[in-house]
Amino acid sequence: MCYLSKFLKTLLVAIYITTLSFSASSAAFAHGHQEHNANQKTDIMVMSGYARATFPLAKTSAVYFTLHNQSDKDKTLTSVTVSEExxxxxxxxxxxxxxxxxxxxxxxxxxxIGAGEMVSFESGGYHIMLLGLNNGLVEGTEIKLTLRFEDNDELDITLPVNKDDVKSHHNHH
Ligand SMILES: [Cu+2]
Structure with missing residues (x-):
């Protein structure tokens, strides 16, 4: 846990190898925050999303979530934007x-994300990297992101800022 936290906070590298098994991910995330932002236009549901809290002067952090493609065609997340503030x-x-x-x-x-499939962004795998943070990320606050997909669909999401990896909590039970 301590070893993990240090690496998480400094964001040198991702930490442990997690099997990108969707069923395993879903089970682990079931204990975390549930954020359902279904959007008819994109047919993408965002689940279990959060951004990792940082110390005040941190310049980088990471965002994790599971994307569920509820449409009948493949969707590609091509970019993510964050407010300049x-x-x-x-x-x-x-x-x-x-x-x-x-x-x-x-x-x-x-x-x-294949039609009807889920892809998890999590420690040790895919993640959204935030660069050039102005004031770090404070636990208990929220951040807004816009997900852009290849067909120009956009999805605005709001995610909580959590201090620890959901799975770290899970492992302590
Ligand atoms: Cu990264």
Missing amino acids: LASEAQIHTTVMEGDVMKMRELEDGVT
């Missing part, structure tokens, strides 16, 4: 192993 940029990242080191990499082509 909060941060200078939001990027779609993945986590990859380079030798023994986990590194984050921007996904220029975005992430595709």
